[in-house]
Amino acid sequence: MDHANYVSSLHDKGLVVLSGPFIKEEGGLNGKLEDAGFPILKVDTLAEATKLGTEDPTVQSGLLNAEIKTLWVPFHSSIGAISSHC
Numbered sequence: 001m002d003h004a005n006y007v008s009s010l011h012d013k014g015l016v017v018l019s020g021p022f023i024k025e026e027g028g029l030n031g032k033l034e035d036a037g038f039p040i041l042k043v044d045t046l047a048e049a050t051k052l053g054t055e056d057p058t059v060q061s062g063l064l065n066a067e068i069k070t071l072w073v074p075f076h077s078s079i080g081a082i083s084s085h086c
């Protein structure tokens with residue numbers, strides 16, 4: 001649960017806008033999950049998003065990869081997005 005704890009700690013710091021796994025089949029806890037997720041982080045720079053994404057223990061272990069991109073939301077500040085997937 002290192003990944004879940006890490007994302008939870010980012011949420012507690014106010015850095016997570018939303019986060020969760022992609023699903024193969026709906027059903028909540030009884031559904032089937034993909035081996036990927038999509039957290040959106042509220043950060044000021046791409047460098048900060050990259051740092052947070054690559055510091056995820058599951059990314060560091062090699063179990064997940066992090067693809068970091070910038071999402072521009074008109075009339076709001078930039079939001080860094082991290083897409084983690086195997």
